[in-house]
Amino acid sequence: MASLRRRAEEARWHTASQVLAWLRLHPGGTRAALAQDLQLTSGLATELTGRMRALRLLAETPAPPQGRGRPTTVLTAHPDGPVVLAVELRMADWRHATAGLDGRLHSRGGARHASREPEAVLAEVRKAVENASERYGDRLCAVSLAVAGTTHDGRLAQSATLGWRDVDLTTLTSVPLLLGNDALLAGLAEARTGAAVGAAAALHLMVEVGIGGAFTVDGRPSGGAHGAAGEYGHQPYGDRSLSCPCGARGCWDLDVDGRALARHLGAAEPADPRGYAREILRRADPAARQALDKVAAALGAGIGALVNVHDPDTVTLGGLAAPLRAAAPETFATTYTSGLMAFRRGRPPAVIDAAHGDDGALQGAALLALDHVTSEAALASWSARQP
Template sequence: MASPVRRRAQESRWHTASQVLAWLRLHPGATRAALAQDLQLSSGLATELTGRMRALSLLAEAPAPPQGRGRPTTVLGAHPDGPVVLAIDLRMADWRHAVAGVDGGLRDVTGSRHVSRDPETVLADIRRVIAAVRDRYGHRLRAVALAVAGSIHDGRLAQSATLGWRDVDLTALTAGGTVPLLPGNDATLAGLAEARTGAAVGARAALHLMVEVGIGGAFTVDGQPSTGAHGAAGEYGHQPYGNRSLPCPCGSRGCWDLEIDGRALARHLGLPAPADPRGFARQLLDRAPRDTATRQALEAVAGALGAGIGGLVNVHDPDVVTLGGLAAPLRAAAPEVFAAAYTGGLMAFHRGQPPPVVDAVHGDDGALHGAAVLALDHVTSETALAEWSARPH
């Protein structure tokens, strides 16, 4: 058994290595000198630490592009034989997956539409992909993270009004294997991605909102989302910001969800609810400049979006609001209407310096990036790095 002094030294070593990998995700392709400066490491310690992490197949260094005269330098990146994670984004009409190394960059991004939305059919398709990735990467696959449009609790999808699922066990996706499954709400994970590597980097408190089918989001503080007692925090779409006469698939009435997506647009146009609200909204956004009725429908939705965001700013008092999914193009379709509704929804003391509302950096890939962040937080923890180092390299 290691002595207390040696154990503390080992813990400190992995703590610093974990910090290095977190820094790398925020600064992909940066130099060792920049790493040392930002983390306040001596040049010698940075050299020793990165050398050790190269030997453990955690980091790689490659020559930097030449920039005139001066000593050649190198840039840091994920080791080609290092740990990887699988990120999955499960949506209403389709699902996507990607592999990420410790630098957080997504690769092998692949999408597939649902043949059926039956839970057993969809989960069987996902299991096959997980098995294929495990076969390809072997022990290098260290975690699987799943973003899904619904409320997650104890490894189960408690409810998804979007998918029409209730109480679905997700743990079977990796049953019988050694790779952990980390499920999370898609909008929460998109907010996590914006807080860590997107438009909300540096903000202590940030509100992220994402429109797909309905609206969800996350409130993050110091880069960590608040998920609530049962993992259901951020269900902003089920706030009573809408018409109380309209029933919502969630079981409530008057939900904000029904005012800000393709279903609302169809209703304003006198059309039946579309089978694919997200795709329908995309079509209308493309044709809006040529059609007066469509522009008016988009103005109504943009106004509902802005007013609701004003109400949430009153609740959370964020430094910044980020918009993902369809939220950004919906605002852009009627910016004046959105701005007036947003300002009108704010308490008076917020109006002098309202939190800026900015487009998300990760756009439609927010949930996928967030799933990768969730998995990499697990993989680059001190405990996980110690386990990785114990393997032969």
């Protein structure tokens, strides 16, 4: 009987969950637009939003004046509602931000790694979690971590970028912890609220140190059986004479980031490939232009191969992928098109820059946490805790 009552209570929150998902896609939307998009009657929309206001989930504020006419209000996240903490771990640094139910990032922070040892890095992240917990109390409902590696069952199974293997992440927080690969979460962000909104099938690729990505269908990315899907950088699209830190040879990773640029320029492998790539992108000398041309060629050819695999409507480029393409657009276009199967070349999928830019993984981590926080079960639990 208790389980039946619990399921009935959670079912009451299904529409509320849809409202909050709509809010993230339509920040500043009106109640009338909400009712139209979700096919609610005006009365039901008024009743539902009123109940959600009382439970500190929604707020309604006056819309900016637009000449004569009846004043209206817009829906926003309640200022005292649930919040989530999103964290991104990268090779050289880490950063964090909080987000309310509208998914907007604020209260940002982070730092470069003083040490890349797991204990030292995770200790700094744990401090950020503790600070957020002190600030928000029981309003902090989830922590989400985006990391350049493969996560499974609360552990970072492997990160060739960080040099970590089998690291327990569950000690970071006592509130629910969500984990995901950084590129996969960036793809989630583009599919839900970015450049790939509306695409039935979208391929997202992100270059940082190496290249990763996500294939999403109707806004849902696949993490695979063990969270390792989207490790595109470890496909053998590169030079087979090169050995990758992951243990394989010929990985595409090694041909599309700062390590490839350094190799083409005859320089030593950089300690921070991401920062090194940004330096080369700012240069205009012939040697730098030639190195960038080679990397853009490798990027385009690999994307063509992945389009053959996944058949997406749209391809989005995040991180350094967009400026690397822009550095040699003709070379990229040639190798991308030549890598496609012949029947695709008449109407190849558009390759466009990501909307979230450098914030893709952090935004995706926030959305992953909000998926949890706005589930029917979590909303029922939040409701039960309100006075």
